[in-house]
Amino acid sequence: MCDQTFMAATFGPCESCGKPSPLMNIYIKNEAINYCSFCVELMACQGLQSGESVASLKRECESLKKKLEEERGKLNDVELHQVADKIEVLGALAIKTRRVLKGHGNKVLCMDWCKDKRRLVSSSQDGKVIVWDGFTLSKENGISVPCTWVMACAYAPTGCAVACGGLDNKCSKAVAMHTNYVSGCTFTNSDNQILTSSGDGSCALWDVESGQLLQSFHGHTADVLSLDLAPSETGNTFVSGGCDKKANVWDMRSGQNIQSFESHVSDINCVKYYPSGDAFASASDDATCRFYDLRADREVAVYQKDSVIFGASTVDFSLSGRLLFAGYNDYTINVWDVLKGTRSSILFGHENRVSRVRVSPDGTALCSASWDHTLRIWA
Amino acid sequence: RCNHSSNYSSIISSKLIHQLRIEAGMERLKISLTAADLVQYCQEHKRSDPLLTGINTSNPFKDKKSCVLL
Numbered sequence: 001m002c003d004q005t006f007m008a009a010t011f012g013p014c015e016s017c018g019k020p021s022p023l024m025n026i027y028i029k030n031e032a033i034n035y036c037s038f039c040v041e042l043m044a045c046q047g048l049q050s051g052e053s054v055a056s057l058k059r060e061c062e063s064l065k066k067k068l069e070e071e072r073g074k075l076n077d078v079e080l081h082q083v084a085d086k087i088e089v090l091g092a093l094a095i096k097t098r099r100v101l102k103g104h105g106n107k108v109l110c111m112d113w114c115k116d117k118r119r120l121v122s123s124s125q126d127g128k129v130i131v132w133d134g135f136t137l138s139k140e141n142g143i144s145v146p147c148t149w150v151m152a153c154a155y156a157p158t159g160c161a162v163a164c165g166g167l168d169n170k171c172s173k174a175v176a177m178h179t180n181y182v183s184g185c186t187f188t189n190s191d192n193q194i195l196t197s198s199g200d201g202s203c204a205l206w207d208v209e210s211g212q213l214l215q216s217f218h219g220h221t222a223d224v225l226s227l228d229l230a231p232s233e234t235g236n237t238f239v240s241g242g243c244d245k246k247a248n249v250w251d252m253r254s255g256q257n258i259q260s261f262e263s264h265v266s267d268i269n270c271v272k273y274y275p276s277g278d279a280f281a282s283a284s285d286d287a288t289c290r291f292y293d294l295r296a297d298r299e300v301a302v303y304q305k306d307s308v309i310f311g312a313s314t315v316d317f318s319l320s321g322r323l324l325f326a327g328y329n330d331y332t333i334n335v336w337d338v339l340k341g342t343r344s345s346i347l348f349g350h351e352n353r354v355s356r357v358r359v360s361p362d363g364t365a366l367c368s369a370s371w372d373h374t375l376r377i378w379a
Numbered sequence: 380r381c382n383h384s385s386n387y388s389s390i391i392s393s394k395l396i397h398q399l400r401i402e403a404g405m406e407r408l409k410i411s412l413t414a415a416d417l418v419q420y421c422q423e424h425k426r427s428d429p430l431l432t433g434i435n436t437s438n439p440f441k442d443k444k445s446c447v448l449l
Contacts, residue, residue, distance in 0.1 A: 296410045
């Protein structure tokens with residue numbers, strides 16, 4: 001999507017000049033400082049690190065990276081699909097379109113299921129957000145958001161509220177303010193907090209009622225396109241993926257980037273946790289989906305085929321984690337056997353790019369959203 | 380005359396080193412162990428995965444008129 005590399009920024013008073021402006025979050029000798037970009041330039045001009053040359057710092061970076069790779073390599077004693085050799089092959093899947101939801105006037109960019117397993121919310125390029133009853137196909141609610149490209153929408157845990165965000169850089173009535181578009185949003189475990197990802201390179205945690213920024217997450221060097229919260233049993237972490245080809249895992253309380261994965265060769269469009277919380281999958285413009293094991297700290301599977309040449313935009317797991325549904329720009333949904341690494345099935349039906357796939361909370365159905373203006377429910 | 384880009388690079392490098400040190404400190408497990416756990420999770424939950432088994436007698440999305448051959 002974009003090739004620009006820049007430091008992430010948030011708003012606030014500069015720790016040097018005091019003026020409220022976009023801040024750069026940087027470290028000098030392990031101390032975090034938040035200066036506006038002007039003061040950073042000024043400080044760089046004055047020369048800050050006596051005795052440490054750029055070359056020696058770069059050498060230390062390279063040697064640390066090499067050491068990390070060596071450590072990760074030592075654990076690669078077997079491949080995932082080898083361990084999966086002993087389990088049975090998947091039978092043919094009887095999944096087909098059961099509902100087609102028509103009503104959007106333009107590309108459907110995002111959708112989310114309500115915890116009641118029947119309602120869903122979808123958002124579109126035409127600025128409309130619609131709440132549907134998935135069983136009866138009736139539209140329960142429709143609102144117009146004052147911006148086009150509503151790229152993200154999410155259902156609150158209680159089912160009483162919906163959040164959305166997009167090109168206006170905001171998430172719902174200015175709860176969240178980024179300095180670039182909002183690409184993804186999700187409620188945390190309550191209706192009171194929202195986690196957002198943005199084209200400005202950062203992720204942020206907000207209090208819904210006050211609109212206050214609770215925590216910000218800096219580390220990506222380009223647009224963040226997707227995020228996913230770890231299943232509640234595993235604790236307070238989330239994973240994000242973006243245009244810098246990296247997938248980062250974050251500690252929600254400290255704001256710290258605790259793990260980082262860089263194996264895709266193009267933008268990561270979507271990230272999703274495996275149901276146990278010990279792994280996650282990613283979908284990328286490089287036409288592959290990948291599976292990362294968090295406890296081994298490395299990629300353990302690549303879902304690809306010579307015949308699959310279009311970018312993957314979205315992924316989600318079935319309830320047991322055995323199936324990975326992935327939506328592609330060639331209008332199809334590929335169903336991958338997560339453990340064996342093979343493709344189990346292809347779902348045809350959409351007449352344009354698939355922008356989002358989501359399995360329902362009880363695992364009985366898959367919903368897909370597409371640029372063909374429709375949503376489909378498969379079961 | 381100060382060298383803007385070299386001092387800016389040193390800021391970025393410092394930040395990267397800080398991050399890499401945190402990542403280097405992580406305790407990692409062998410794939411033979413972690414993969415076995417991933418497989419076990421799938422096996423334990425496969426019977427309650429409707430999209431996998433295809434069996435769901437009370438699935439309201441499925442057409443009531445069709446027959447399910449067991």
